[in-house]
Amino acid sequence: MKTLKTSLNKKNFLSLNDLDREEILSILELSKDLKRDLKNGKSTQLLKGRTLAMIFQKPSTRTRLSFETGIVQLGGTAIYLSSNDLQLARGESVEDTARTLSLYVDLIMARVYSHSDIEKLAAYSSVPVINGLSDTFHPCQILADLLTIQEKKNTFNGLKVAWIGDGNNVCNDLVLGCSKIGMNLSIACPPGFEPNEDVLYVARQEASKSSTEISITDDPLKAVQNADVLATDTFVSIGKDEERQQIEEIFLPKYQVNSNLLSSAKQDCIFMHCLPASRGREVTSEVIDGKASVVWDQAENRLHAQKALMCMLPLR
Numbered sequence: 001m002k003t004l005k006t007s008l009n010k011k012n013f014l015s016l017n018d019l020d021r022e023e024i025l026s027i028l029e030l031s032k033d034l035k036r037d038l039k040n041g042k043s044t045q046l047l048k049g050r051t052l053a054m055i056f057q058k059p060s061t062r063t064r065l066s067f068e069t070g071i072v073q074l075g076g077t078a079i080y081l082s083s084n085d086l087q088l089a090r091g092e093s094v095e096d097t098a099r100t101l102s103l104y105v106d107l108i109m110a111r112v113y114s115h116s117d118i119e120k121l122a123a124y125s126s127v128p129v130i131n132g133l134s135d136t137f138h139p140c141q142i143l144a145d146l147l148t149i150q151e152k153k154n155t156f157n158g159l160k161v162a163w164i165g166d167g168n169n170v171c172n173d174l175v176l177g178c179s180k181i182g183m184n185l186s187i188a189c190p191p192g193f194e195p196n197e198d199v200l201y202v203a204r205q206e207a208s209k210s211s212t213e214i215s216i217t218d219d220p221l222k223a224v225q226n227a228d229v230l231a232t233d234t235f236v237s238i239g240k241d242e243e244r245q246q247i248e249e250i251f252l253p254k255y256q257v258n259s260n261l262l263s264s265a266k267q268d269c270i271f272m273h274c275l276p277a278s279r280g281r282e283v284t285s286e287v288i289d290g291k292a293s294v295v296w297d298q299a300e301n302r303l304h305a306q307k308a309l310m311c312m313l314p315l316r
Contacts, residue, residue: 007314012122012129014115015137016176017202023312024146024181030308031147031301038073038304046311048075053101054132055110057083057117058238062275063132063140066302067109074307079105098124106315113239128313130306135169135237136196141274141298142173143305146181148297149229152270160184162227162265164220165255165282167195170233170274175214179203182210188223189216190250220254220261227265230292231272232257232282248281257283262292270294 010018019027037044052071054064068078083089088097098121101108108125111132112118122129131139146156153159161178163171167189175195178185179202187195194200194216207214217223224230235251236244262271271283271292279285288295 008312011314012125013139013309013313014118014122014129014131014134015139016142016173016180017199018139019180021180021182024143024177027143027305027308027312028147028150030311031143031304032151034307034311035301035304043075044073045075047071047106050074050076050106050315051104052076052078052107052109052310053081053105054078055081055083055086055108055112055121056132057110057112058133060111060132062299062302063109063111066306067132070303070307071107071310074311076106094120095124097121098129099126102126107310107313127316130309130313133169135239137173138169138274139173140302140306140309141170142177143309144298144301145174145231145272145274146177147301147305148272148294149183149270151297151301152294153228156181156183159228160186160226161229161231162224163187163189163231164223164257164261165189165232165251166193166235166237168233168237171195172199174231175199175203176206179206179210179212179214182212184212185214186223186227187214187216188218188220188255190255191218193250221264224261224265224269227269229272230257230262230265230269233274234276234278235282236278252281256281257287259284259286259290262287262290272298275299 008023071078094117102125107128109130109132110118110121112134115134115136118131118134161183172195203214235247271287273295
């Protein structure tokens with residue numbers, strides 16, 4: 001593996017807006033190095049003796065496993081903390097929690113409901129804070145997605161990504177990631193389910209620098225025309241199960257990714273989903289298990305991209 005010579009300019013990683021294009025590319029390059037070393041059985045102890053605190057307000061499979069496994073593979077230790085394990089459950093403030101954790105650990109990763117919680121953690125922590133998911137952003141997922149696209153397509157230049165479904169937290173960071181890296185993005189969603197307006201404003205400024213386009217439509221067939229990548233996510237976010245029937249009535253069947261919709265994209269289009277998937281709802285099993293699907297590559301790449309991210313954050 002190449003010697004690590006660079007680190008990120010910002011202490012925290014709360015969204016893709018915290019990185020510029022060169023920083024994203026540097027993380028992806030290190031991700032590939034770390035992935036290759038792991039496959040070749042080489043030990044990479046870049047975070048030997050370091051400790052990661054992992055705060056979880058929401059359930060998790062991929063985020064917990066990839067971060068916990070990742071820091072161990074790098075020579076460090078992870079501490080799992082559910083919201084009930086902390087004094088947050090008894091009313092201690094997020095600010096005081098951040099100050100306390102900073103006394104003991106080298107990194108904090110938090111998976112929260114309100115994005116304001118992750119912002120408070122970052123503001124009052126003296127160690128780097130990573131957003132493992134909030135209601136507004138999911139940046140670690142998009143790092144893994146960009147790594148997957150780069151592996152499968154060998155380039156970002158000239159690619160078109162189509163997003164079908166809710167303009168949710170994953171979509172918000174995809175918008176930022178595509179605009180910074182230089183890929184065209186077409187989003188198909190029902191009216192009222194568009195990505196965050198502030199995110200779109202920032203992303204369109206970024207996209208203008210690389211002459212790429214971010215477009216929004218309510219027509220999935222239009223969005224997937226000439227697409228190299230087709231992506232979706234569940235229509236119902238964590239914490240909104242009581243709204244499931246109402247939401248699905250809006251999205252189905254029009255925004256389901258099925259073989260018919262996939263056939264309207266390029267012949268070599270890849271299908272992406274951050275998981276977990278609600279099979280038969282936002283995507284059919286025929287697509288997610290089909291030859292175009294790269295969802296398991298995405299899931300694996302969470303491990304490699306997050307290892308690279310943790311290595312590049314400026315630790316004290």
